[in-house]
Amino acid sequence: MEIAAEDGFRIRSYRNAASAIESCPESVMAMLGSEDRKVTDVPGIGKGIASVLEELAKRGSFDKRDKLLEKYPPTALELLKIQGLGPKSVALLFEHLRITSVDDLERACKEHRLAELPRMGTKLEEKVLRSIAAYRNSAGRFLINFAQQTADTLSTYLLEMPGVERVQFAGSLRRGKETVGDLDLLATGPGAEQTLEHFTKHPRVHEVLARGGNKASIRFGLEGLQVDLRTLPAASYGAAMQYFTGSKEHNVALRQRALKLGLTLNEYGLSKLDGGQIVASETEQEIYGQLGLAWIPPELRENSGEIEAAENNALPTLLELGDMRGDLHMHTRETDGRATLEEMAELAREAGYEYIAITDHSKALAMANGLDEARVVAFAERVRRLNEDGGLGIHIFSGIECDIMRDGRMDLDDSALASLDFVIGSVHNNMNIESAEMTERLLGAISNPNVDVIGHPTGRILMHRESYPFDFERIAAACADKGVWLEVNASPERLDIHGPLLRAAKARGVKFVISTDAHHPKHLGNMRYGVVTARRGWLTKADVMNTLPLPELKSRLARRA
């Protein structure tokens, strides 16, 4: 509809309806056939969308969609994923140059045919070529939450089978990588043959790629995530978990180590070179133990020092999800969140937290209705009273996610910031500047005594946008110096900052917070991905400030102010 230049508000209605259906607790499809529940009772669904839904339920498509697909090839939608091209450009490229695919687009850029079109030039051609490279780089990968949900769905499904005793995910998902290329599932139990059959019959299997006696591969859902299921005897479960968890580099190093010890390691077990007698296979602990190593948490298995640490009994005691006592970055309806302070607080209390910080946007984010100074001061006062009344059963920190302006100043004046308990400084615009300027900009925020945390420090959006350039070492050093913490943003689209940067910052003495940046109560559950990311950065409980009990966190924040 955007490419066809239809009315923007109408387009938004479709988007709103889609999001209403997604977040509706009941099945909207079930409502269609129901007497007492009407789909039009769902806010965002009116008469028009209701009839679309009926048509959709009846035949899997609807007239308007069919007509648009006659006019524009479905592959044109892929072009919208190229940064810098919007619907107007995609329409122009299609109508003038018949460009319908990313390959077409790349060719046209290289032949400088884009510059012939109105409002397009060589700068755009260069930008599009860079975007295509970034897009290809991330194609075929999936965000961790999508992989996790798929793993959970399929595990539950497989465990319903008699003869299946245990289903576990391995691979990069188990290592907690921020994106995964495919999903590895391992199952044990007597019913291997039927299990594989059952697996390939899941209603959301899009394509069966392979199916043998021990292993089957499918593409799952329309997204096409490849899932491999291996069935194996319980006796080699540990060896298989070790082998299929990887990483490849970690496993190569382990196998080299095994050879030096006169052993050989494969997915069936660790065995003696001469004679082939198996010395360990049932558990990972035994395998690592026989190799003279402490068991290594999957998140560390990247061959980046973990084997040496395991040898010297110097592995860190990694942070765990249960260590988290609060969430220090969340939005409400005051800006671009979907729930109220009270609703967020209730969910957080149910999650067992002691405290949360409400951190809505500041006024520079006009699109989100960001808070100005007057609203900030009123909000701080409101939270102070809420805490005094104690009615919410959880401590609230009054906070803000305040924009860091291009010149390094904060979007709100210091007296407004000082009225709050907790200030996150974040970059949301002007990301396309040189490294030196961005570094100075961030240093400006770090030197502001009201700033407690730098939010999503690199600004990356996974599979969509690279980090903006800046001198991370200098920023980490400044944070350590000024006592400003770095955020591990647990949103699956960000996971920012991540493993290697965390280790670098920790080495400089930086402390961290792990926060979900929740815009909806259900996002509070993303904390697990933040914790896994922190573990990949070798963080312990002592590194993470929102593992502190409330009184200690309060005094830390007070000292900073």
Added chain:
DNA sequence: GCCGTTTTCGGCCCGACTGTTTTCAGTCG
């Protein structure tokens, strides 16, 4: 296309940046 009413039309988050303009359209967040 939805919603709410000042109830059957009119409003619907909008500012900044970029690259192309010769006064601004397109994209992004």
